[in-house]
Amino acid sequence: MPATRAIKDRIGSVKNTRQITRAMELVAASNLRRAQEAATASREYAATARELLAHLKATGDTDDQPLYIERPIKSRLYIVVSSDQGLAGAYNSNLLKLFTTRLASDKHEGIDSHAITMGRQAGSFAARISRLKVDGAYTEIPDAPDQHYLQPIVAGAIKRFLSGEIDAVEVLYTNYVSTVNQKPESVRVLPAGFETIETPDVLQTAIFEPSAEEVLSTITIRLIESQLLQAMLSAKASEYMMRMMAMHNATDNANDLIGDLTLEMNKARQAYITQELAEITGGAEAMK
Amino acid sequence: MKLDLITLAGNKFSEEVYEVQLPTQSGPIAVFPGHQPLITLMKTGVISVRRKKGDADSDLEVFAASGGVAEVTPEAVKVLIDEAEHSDEIAEDIAIEALRKAEEMKARARDSLEIEKAQMLIDRYAVRIKVAGLRRHKRR
Numbered sequence: 001m002p003a004t005r006a007i008k009d010r011i012g013s014v015k016n017t018r019q020i021t022r023a024m025e026l027v028a029a030s031n032l033r034r035a036q037e038a039a040t041a042s043r044e045y046a047a048t049a050r051e052l053l054a055h056l057k058a059t060g061d062t063d064d065q066p067l068y069i070e071r072p073i074k075s076r077l078y079i080v081v082s083s084d085q086g087l088a089g090a091y092n093s094n095l096l097k098l099f100t101t102r103l104a105s106d107k108h109e110g111i112d113s114h115a116i117t118m119g120r121q122a123g124s125f126a127a128r129i130s131r132l133k134v135d136g137a138y139t140e141i142p143d144a145p146d147q148h149y150l151q152p153i154v155a156g157a158i159k160r161f162l163s164g165e166i167d168a169v170e171v172l173y174t175n176y177v178s179t180v181n182q183k184p185e186s187v188r189v190l191p192a193g194f195e196t197i198e199t200p201d202v203l204q205t206a207i208f209e210p211s212a213e214e215v216l217s218t219i220t221i222r223l224i225e226s227q228l229l230q231a232m233l234s235a236k237a238s239e240y241m242m243r244m245m246a247m248h249n250a251t252d253n254a255n256d257l258i259g260d261l262t263l264e265m266n267k268a269r270q271a272y273i274t275q276e277l278a279e280i281t282g283g284a285e286a287m288k
Numbered sequence: 289m290k291l292d293l294i295t296l297a298g299n300k301f302s303e304e305v306y307e308v309q310l311p312t313q314s315g316p317i318a319v320f321p322g323h324q325p326l327i328t329l330m331k332t333g334v335i336s337v338r339r340k341k342g343d344a345d346s347d348l349e350v351f352a353a354s355g356g357v358a359e360v361t362p363e364a365v366k367v368l369i370d371e372a373e374h375s376d377e378i379a380e381d382i383a384i385e386a387l388r389k390a391e392e393m394k395a396r397a398r399d400s401l402e403i404e405k406a407q408m409l410i411d412r413y414a415v416r417i418k419v420a421g422l423r424r425h426k427r428r
Contacts, residue, residue, distance in 0.1 A: 041298030048294055048366055052327060052359055147296055147370045206325035206361075209314050215327055218357055222368060229296055 003272070007265040011258055018254035024087070025247035031143065032240035038144045039176070039233040046226045049219055055206070056216045065213070066162055067192045067220050073167040075112035077135070077157060078102065078186075079228065081173040081235040082122035084139055089246035091182070091239050092121040095174055098184040099125075102172070107131060114166060116153065118232070145232055150225045158221065161190045173231040174238035182238035187231060189224050289321040290364040291337060293351065293372050300372045301351070307338040308365055310358055319360055326360040332411040334419055335372065350375045352419040354412050373416065380420040387413035 080099055082092050099122070106113045116136040117123040123137040136156075142149060160166045169190035175183050208215050291308050293300040309318045311333025332354040339349070355370035390413060394406035 038297070042296045044299060045294050045296050045368060048292075048359070048368055049357075052357065052368075055327075144297065206327050206359075209312060209326065209328040215329060215357060218329055219368075222357070226296060 003268045004265050007261055007268065011261045011265065014254050014257050014261065018251055018258070021247045021250040021254060025244055025251060028240045028244035028247060032237060032244060035143060035233060035237040035240055036176075039230065039237060042226060042229055042233065046223065046230065049223045049226065052219050053216075053223065056212060056219070065216055065220065067158070067190065067217065070191045071167055073111055075114060075166045076106060077114040077116065077160070077166045077169045079116045079153070079157070079169065079171045079189075080118065080122040080126070081141075081171065081232055082117065082119035082125075083235075083239045084120045084141065086121065087246060088239050088243035091174060091242040095172060095184040096122065096125050098186070099172055102170075102186065103129065103132060116157075141232070141236075143236060145229060147225065150228055154221065154225045154228060157190060158224070171228055171231045173235040174242075176234045176237040176241065179241065182241055187227065189227050192220050192224060289319075289362075292364070292366045293335070293353075294366060294368050295370070295372055300369070300374075301337070301349075303339070305337050305339050306341050306343070309334075309336045310365075310367070311335065311353065312358065319365055322362045323360050323365075325362070326358075328358050328360070330356045330358055330367065330369070332408075332415050334415060334422070335367070348422075350419050350422050352378060352412075352416040354415070371412075373419070375419045375422060378416050378420045380417060383413050383416040383420060387417060 078099065080095070082095055086092065103113055112133070113131065114133045114135050115122075115126050116138070117126050117134065118138045118141050120139050123134075123139060126132055126134050126137070136153070138153075157166075157169050161169060168188060170186045170188050172184065172186045175185045177183055289305065290302070291305045292302045307318060307320050309316055310328075311331050312328045313331050314328070316333065317328075330353065335351040335353045337349040337351075339347070351372045351374055353367075353369050353372045357368045359366045359368075387410060390406055390409035394403060394410060397403045397406055
């Protein structure tokens with residue numbers, strides 16, 4: 001049965017693909033859970049830091065803190081958070097589309113664009129744009145980056161902001177809005193500006209050691225680090241969610257294809273049998 | 289009073305305690321319930337916690353901590369911390385090895401930035417080894 005042999009081989013190969021996509025779906029699902037947990041765990045840190053900041057603001061000391069000073073933007077640094085691997089649906093292309101739009105508007109306004117890329121996808125994209133200065137390209141981003149991972153990136157950005165080399169720093173990442181909605185967004189981290197929450201009354205008489213300015217600058221830097229961390233964790237959760245969906249769809253498609261091919265194979269086999277029967281009866285008829 | 293050790297990776301410790309010793313930039317301080325409100329920067333060092341009033345020194349919980357800010361109010365202490373490791377989590381041999389490497393790094397350093405970085409690592413691992421030593425002491 002030559003026709004059915006070819007179809008059978010195809011079914012075999014689609015089944016192998018289905019096995020892979022199903023495994024990838026499960027892996028993404030378990031990573032997703034961990035990414036979500038990490039995102040929740042870092043929230044309290046940011047909340048406490050904001051509370052302290054609110055108190056510092058009330059004392060009026062933030063006014064001339066250099067990290068908060070806005071100036072006309074002549075050059076802007078983007079920290080672009082993408083993934084190392086593809087096969088995550090529109091995850092990277094959506095993000096890079098936003099990046100392209102931002103670059104185009106910077107070009108229009110005559111702003112110099114710099115970028116630090118996280119993940120291979122953004123790295124190879126940025127390398128192809130001649131106008132863009134790539135200041136750093138990180139790959140193999142850990143699922144839960146810690147302070148030691150973030151500190152050099154943030155410290156570098158702050159140093160260049162204070163020296164006047166760059167006037168603004170933005171993080172481009174995919175926000176995990178909900179299980180069905182992951183949206184590429186940008187958040188400005190420098191010059192700093194934070195929403196603050198109410199300060200407890202007991203802190204009104206607090207003393208600062210060594211000084212209010214030093215406490216302020218430390219907390220501001222910590223908050224910037226936690227903003228970057230939140231963005232990266234949110235991006236990770238989005239990546240896993242979108243990969244899970246993409247692989248789920250791929251598995252569904254493989255199932256459909258296997259169904260169609262099986263039907264086709266059965267038809268071909270039936271046609272072959274019918275033909276053979278016709279030939280036999282035809283032959284027997286002729287012998288009479 | 290309530291003590292919270294908060295890191296970016298989540299809460300490391302969150303319990304009612306009687307006394308906590310913090311390594312601040314102006315020297316170590318001991319905080320008891322009813323302390324004057326204070327916001328202070330921390331440095332690399334040992335945080336030790338006494339759960340109840342009568343607890344002996346050998347019952348202290350110790351953490352190796354680096355960097356951060358502490359917020360002290362009469363009823364609570366919140367420490368935003370870069371890194372906190374409980375004495376039971378520290379592998380002493382690994383920390384000793386890491387300290388040796390950091391010292392080598394400092395010896396080879398070419399500029400002040402590298403020296404500073406190496407010194408930071410040295411402080412961090414020295415504290416871990418100290419905390420691991422405290423734990424051994426406690427078991428004896």
